[in-house]
Amino acid sequence: MSKISKFFKVGSTSSKNRGPTPQEAIHKLRETEEMLTKKQEYLENRIQQELTTAKKHGTKNKRAALQALKRKKRFEQQLAQIDGTISTIEFQREALENANTNTEVLKNMGYAAKAIKGAHENMDLDKIDTLMQDITEQQEVAQEISDAISRPVGFGDQYDEDELLAELEELEQEELDQNLVSMGGLPSVPSASLPSRPASKKKVDVNDDLDMEQLAAWAT
Numbered sequence: 001m002s003k004i005s006k007f008f009k010v011g012s013t014s015s016k017n018r019g020p021t022p023q024e025a026i027h028k029l030r031e032t033e034e035m036l037t038k039k040q041e042y043l044e045n046r047i048q049q050e051l052t053t054a055k056k057h058g059t060k061n062k063r064a065a066l067q068a069l070k071r072k073k074r075f076e077q078q079l080a081q082i083d084g085t086i087s088t089i090e091f092q093r094e095a096l097e098n099a100n101t102n103t104e105v106l107k108n109m110g111y112a113a114k115a116i117k118g119a120h121e122n123m124d125l126d127k128i129d130t131l132m133q134d135i136t137e138q139q140e141v142a143q144e145i146s147d148a149i150s151r152p153v154g155f156g157d158q159y160d161e162d163e164l165l166a167e168l169e170e171l172e173q174e175e176l177d178q179n180l181v182s183m184g185g186l187p188s189v190p191s192a193s194l195p196s197r198p199a200s201k202k203k204v205d206v207n208d209d210l211d212m213e214q215l216a217a218w219a220t
Contacts, residue, residue, distance in 0.1 A: 022096050022097075022099060022103070023100065025096050026093055026096050026097060026100070029089050029092060029096070030093065032089055033086060033089050033090065033093070036082050036085060036086050037086070039082055040079060040082050040083070040086070043075045043076075043078055043079040044079065046071075046072075046075045047072050047075045047076055047079065050068045050069070050071045050072035050075065051068075051072055053065070053068040054066075054068040054069045054072065
């Protein structure tokens with residue numbers, strides 16, 4: 001047998017022995033879960049029926065009542081087993097769903113990584129650095145041009161600010177003198193004498209003291 005035929009034989013055997021996919025396994029588990037849920041409902045109904053039968057016979061037909069209770073116990077055991085089986089199936093199904101989700105996420109992440117790698121293949125880091133340096137230099141040149149254009153040329157730089165302030169004070173003084181001349185000059189000093197100062201408070205206080213002494217002497 002040739003190597004090629006062996007290869008195809010192995011390939012066909014492996015394809016036949018291929019295990020189920022996560023989607024197929026999840027589908028099978030869902031079907032089993034639905035089947036057990038129906039069986040669960042059936043057992044719950046049977047338990048209720050046997051309980052009704054036991055109540056019906058009661059003490060009238062004790063044997064029939066006991067048989068009904070035995071069947072009820074048996075159905076309850078089966079129901080408990082089905083509950084445990086459904087819990088196990090739910091856990092297994094959730095694990096498969098999480099594994100399937102993780103597989104899809106990793107597949108998409110790998111696809112995106114390949115796309116990023118393909119986008120970066122045509123990029124040269126040295127060329128990028130050179131381009132960024134050129135952009136920075138051009139921005140600096142543009143800023144220098146803007147500063148040069150906005151700076152006043154030939155106005156104000158050749159004059160001393162102190163000289164300008166002194167000249168401004170002279171102009172203000174001239175304007176003040178002109179206003180005084182237009183108003184007739186400064187007001188004249190009054191020639192009349194100022195009124196005399198009032199008597200000191202100390203003298204009044206002395207007279208008050210004398211009055212108080214006379215009043216005290218009269219009272220005694």
